[in-house]
Amino acid sequence: MLSKTCEYGIRAVMFIAQKSKEGEKVGIKAIAEGTGSPEHFIAKILQELTKRELLQSTKGPNGGFYLDSEHQKYSLADIVKAIDGDKLFTGCGLGLENCSEKKPCPLHDEFKEIRERIKIMLQSARVGEFNEKLDLGLSFLKR
């Protein structure tokens, strides 16, 4: 469904959002630890998200990654698109490049409905909306 890169990315962003109360910043090491992800790998992913301005960071002592309230409004769909592109939302389920409404694969309508649901789900989920759930220990980000 999602690439591993994207899974790590989402988990990291949720983690950062949670820790970003009052502009607190969180370093790569803590993120890797808190999400059970390989440190250098997740660093690369977050670099990319920062470049695309879905995530904020500062260097130097007391630096790290963070998400102000504006940035907590980005959707998970934004993150997924930034990492995996939009094939999940638009690609043919059977991998046919020319599959379209006019020239559909046999599963076109079926996959369309599913893709649509995934899209809605990810578009309506905001990066920052999981903070409480995580704070209360009702859900987890670490394997």
Place this chain on the structure above:
Amino acid sequence: MLSKTCEYGIRAVMFIAQKSKEGEKVGIKAIAEGTGSPEHFIAKILQELTKRELLQSTKGPNGGFYLDSEHQKYSLADIVKAIDGDKLFTGCGLGLENCSEKKPCPLHDEFKEIRERIKIMLQSARVGEFNEKLDLGLSFLKR
């Protein structure tokens, strides 16, 4: 969503089902051609499906792959499971090994619903149910 291997596999199986009127058999070359797939690669995939008895074949002149009416009743879910395993149906959306009802990831319920839909869709689609659509040219298997 599906691996490329699985996409090829499904397309091939649909193609074979369509061509299997009255026990006609179809060779690897025709399958590769008819589904726009790499010949030797699709051969491997079909080998595996045959070994698992989701597909039938005979060697020698006039041999090839085919699906009798009993075998046309297998579902696409059967094919997917044989090739990709069942991670699509059961895996955590964020890649967390220990994600479960009791210890859920933040997107657990959302992904559960989507996985459920995918499962129902693939379980209710029979390998042989696309023959007519394909015969009438209402859908295609080749990019």
Place this chain on the structure above:
DNA sequence: AAAATAAAAGACAAATTACTCTTTATTTAT
């Protein structure tokens, strides 16, 4: 200004997935 801290960048290594080629085994037709 210097030292320390932290992300950015880049070059590499490993693992997995996708694909190719060659040989072997089986079946059918002559």
Place this chain on the structure above:
DNA sequence: ATAAATAAAGAGTAATTTGTCTTTTATTTT
């Protein structure tokens, strides 16, 4: 019985994804 046709099997190669390590750059504190 032999030859031809065809899938099965196996041993590769190539590409992509995942993961690691090292160096550089920017920022802050002293």
